[in-house]
Amino acid sequence: MYSKKLMDHFQNPRNVGEIPDADGVGVEGNPVCGDVMKLFIKVDSGKIVDAKFQTFGCGAAIAVSSMITEMAKGKTLEEARAITKQSVADALDGLPAQKMHCSNLGADALHKAIDDYNAKKTGS
Numbered sequence: 001m002y003s004k005k006l007m008d009h010f011q012n013p014r015n016v017g018e019i020p021d022a023d024g025v026g027v028e029g030n031p032v033c034g035d036v037m038k039l040f041i042k043v044d045s046g047k048i049v050d051a052k053f054q055t056f057g058c059g060a061a062i063a064v065s066s067m068i069t070e071m072a073k074g075k076t077l078e079e080a081r082a083i084t085k086q087s088v089a090d091a092l093d094g095l096p097a098q099k100m101h102c103s104n105l106g107a108d109a110l111h112k113a114i115d116d117y118n119a120k121k122t123g124s
Helices: 004-011 059-072 077-081 085-091 097-122
Strands: 024-029 036-044 047-056
Touching: 004 059, 024 097, 036 059, 036 097, 047 059, 047 077, 047 097, 059 085, 059 097, 077 097, 085 097
Parallel strands: none
Antiparallel strands: 024 036, 036 047
C-alpha cells in the first residue's frame, strides 16, 4: 500500500520542528480528515535555506511534510513554487488514491509560506 520511501519519511521524518524566526509560515489543513500542516521557511538571497514542519495527521501527511521540506531546501522561491502535489507524490514513489489529498497539504502549505514571505518583504 505505501512505498518504502514513504514509510521511511513517515518513520524517520526529516526537518521536524519550527523555525522561531521564520521568514515565511504556511498553514494548511483538511477539515475532512483533520490533517493540519504548518510549514516554516528561512530565505537567504532568494533561496530557501531551511524548512521545517509541524504536522498533526496520518502517516502519509507526515511523510509528505518531510518530503516537501527536503524538496524545497536549496531551491529559489520560483523553483519551490513550481513544486506540485503530483511532484511530491512522485518523490515519495506514489501515494494511494485515498491519500492524495495529503500531498495537497504539502504543496499548499509551501506556497502559503512563500506568499507569507513575499508579503512580509513587501510590507503588504
